[in-house]
Amino acid sequence: MDTPQWLTEQYLEEVLYRYHDAKALNILKLSINPALAKGENFGGNLYKVNIHYLLNDSKEIVIRNFIIKTAYENDEFVVEKLKPYDIFNREISIYKEVLPKLKLILKEIISDDDEIFTEVIFSDYERQILIFEDVSVKGYTMASRVERLDSDHVKLVLKKLARLHAASAVLNERENKSLEIYDRGFFNQYTDTYKTYFVSNLMACARFLNHLPKYAKYAEKLFALKSNYMNIGLKCFNPCENHVNVLAHGDVWTNNLMFRYDSITGKPVNVLIIDFQYAFWGSPTLDLHHFFNTSLKETLRLNRLDEHFQDYYNHFAETLLKLNYSSKSIPSLRAFCLEVEQKRFFAFHSAVVIQPVMINEDANEVDFKLVWGEDEHAINFKNNLYKNEKVQNVLRNLLPAFDNKGLLEVDQ
Numbered sequence: 150m151d152t153p154q155w156l157t158e159q160y161l162e163e164v165l166y167r168y169h170d171a172k173a174l175n176i177l178k179l180s181i182n183p184a185l186a187k188g189e190n191f192g193g194n195l196y197k198v199n200i201h202y203l204l205n206d207s208k209e210i211v212i213r214n215f216i217i218k219t220a221y222e223n224d225e226f227v228v229e230k231l232k233p234y235d236i237f238n239r240e241i242s243i244y245k246e247v248l249p250k251l252k253l254i255l256k257e258i259i260s261d262d263d264e265i266f267t268e269v270i271f272s273d274y275e276r277q278i279l280i281f282e283d284v285s286v287k288g289y290t291m292a293s294r295v296e297r298l299d300s301d302h303v304k305l306v307l308k309k310l311a312r313l314h315a316a317s318a319v320l321n322e323r324e325n326k327s328l329e330i331y332d333r334g335f336f337n338q339y340t341d342t343y344k345t346y347f348v349s350n351l352m353a354c355a356r357f358l359n360h361l362p363k364y365a366k367y368a369e370k371l372f373a374l375k376s377n378y379m380n381i382g383l384k385c386f387n388p389c390e391n392h393v394n395v396l397a398h399g400d401v402w403t404n405n406l407m408f409r410y411d412s413i414t415g416k417p418v419n420v421l422i423i424d425f426q427y428a429f430w431g432s433p434t435l436d437l438h439h440f441f442n443t444s445l446k447e448t449l450r451l452n453r454l455d456e457h458f459q460d461y462y463n464h465f466a467e468t469l470l471k472l473n474y475s476s477k478s479i480p481s482l483r484a485f486c487l488e489v490e491q492k493r494f495f496a497f498h499s500a501v502v503i504q505p506v507m508i509n510e511d512a513n514e515v516d517f518k519l520v521w522g523e524d525e526h527a528i529n530f531k532n533n534l535y536k537n538e539k540v541q542n543v544l545r546n547l548l549p550a551f552d553n554k555g556l557l558e559v560d561q
Contacts, residue, residue: 152181152196153219155276161200164271164280175203177210184216194219197283214283215270227517233340234333236426237277243425244269244279247328247396251316258471265309266422267407284421289407292417295508295539297446298403303457305420306406306440310398311464313422314433315472317396321430322476328396329388334429335399336382344379346521350502351378353531358544367548370557377559385494388431392488393469393477399427401440402507434485434492437461442499443507451546458489490554497556500547505534 158179165174184195198215220228220237231237248266255265271280292298298306321328335343355371358364374381388394398405405424408417441454449457462485469479480488506520511533519530534540548557555561 153194156181156196156217156219161198165200165202168270169204171204173203173205177201177203181217198280214286216267216281216283218279218281220277226521230342230517230521233342234337234427238274239331239333239428240424240426241272241274241277241279243331243396243428245272247317247320248425250320250324251313254316254319254472255312258468259312264419264421265313266425281423284407288409289419289421290410292403292406292408294403294444295510297508298444298449299446300449300453300457302406302408302417302420303445303449304460305408305417306401306422307437307457307461308464309420309422310401310436310440311433311461312468314395314397314436315465315468315474318393318469318476319472319474321394321396322474329430331396331428331430334386334397334427334431334435336379336386337429338383341379345523347382347498347502348375348378349523349528350505350531350534351375353528354501354505354535354544356532357535358548364544364548367552367557370552370559373559374557381494381561382498385492386429386431386435389488389491391477392432393474393480394431395433396428397431397433397436398422398425399429399436399439400424401436402443404507406444432488432492433461433465434489435495437489438492438496439499439503442496443504447542447546458486493554494556494561497547497551500543501551504543505537505540508537508539509534510537510539 158176161179162174162176165171165176178199178201180199182197184197196217196219198217200213200215202211202213203209204211220231248269252265255263267281267284269279269281272278292302317328333339351371352375355368358368358371361368401422405422407421407423409419410416411418437458441450441457445457459482462482465485466479466482519527521527535544551557
């Protein structure tokens with residue numbers, strides 16, 4: 150991953166001038182390196198920046214570490230695929246205009262040090278970049294996307310996610326439906342560009358199942374589902390007027406979470422939610438279905454989902470109540486569980502179509518064109534996703550349950 154030509158010492162000097170409102174600034178040392186390995190991120194290019202500089206008349210060297218996120222500006226294929234989703238402008242808008250307001254709302258009921266997301270140092274609509282503090286210097290790190298998360302991790306995420314969701318419902322109430330403009334999740338009314346990714350993975354799964362006599366009946370249903378797949382997803386993403394809708398994150402999974410751990414016990418003590426490119430106005434249960442079916446250890450997904458849904462609900466309802474939300478009735482646990490069922494197609498989608506990419510163990514072979522492509526190389530890549538024993542275990546465990554709920558039916 151080459152550093153963009155415009156990402157120079159001069160550019161970063163101008164950023165720091167604005168950030169500090171400085172009279173004088175002198176960069177002494179600068180290093181820029183890729184922040185993640187290939188196959189670990191598909192939402193843009195990420196760079197780690199370490200800068201040593203002198204500020205104003207001080208002789209004390211300031212050392213700062215940043216993460217710079219940029220759009221895929223030099224890859225026409227990627228630019229064309231992502232353009233209809235406008236993910237970069239949307240993420241800048243959310244970090245600049247929405248998240249600071251949510252933080253202020255949550256300060257009404259929680260302490261300042263209970264962070265939920267990372268601080269934005271600088272944003273640039275023209276270049277389509279965001280510059281964040283590098284929270285790894287505070288001890289935050291990503292968990293293993295392949296090994297997935299245990300209950301301690303999950304409980305931390307659900308508490309933060311519930312508060313974020315509830316605060317967004319309150320903000321939307323206080324600002325006359327201001328968040329309802331964010332209507333471009335993975336499935337949306339404006340584009341079905343993701344169809345090549347979603348449906349081709351679905352077909353790869355069907356081909357794999359078709360070679361297993363015990364699972365051929367599921368393969369037949371998946372082949373039939375192809376024609377209506379995007380329509381079902383769109384229906385799932387439509388907000389429901391009788392529910393408490395929120396600004397959902399849209400892509401909650403292991404690699405969009407940063408955990409800090411206790412140095413003695415090794416247990417997670419805090420989590421930050423990152424990467425708001427696919428945030429959308431809709432049901433909070435969609436974030437839960439996606440998170441639970443991409444990022445939880447299999448034993449949790451099979452045995453403790455009801456517990457974790459209830460854990461989320463308790464935090465969500467409590468936060469709405471404390472913030473005096475009144476636009477709609479705060480749902481009962483039963484009503485919330487019915488909403489979970491209503492949106493469960495996204496659980497099937499996340500487990501069967503999305504998770505195989507996320508827990509792929511040959512990450513060095515992955516790039517954007519393989520995930521989105523339809524040529525022979527891309528088809529072989531997608532076929533190989535379902536040769537992963539972890540993925541096959543997911544299919545064995547979940548396909549019968551999804552089928553019993555009618556989630557494989559073309560006319561659902």
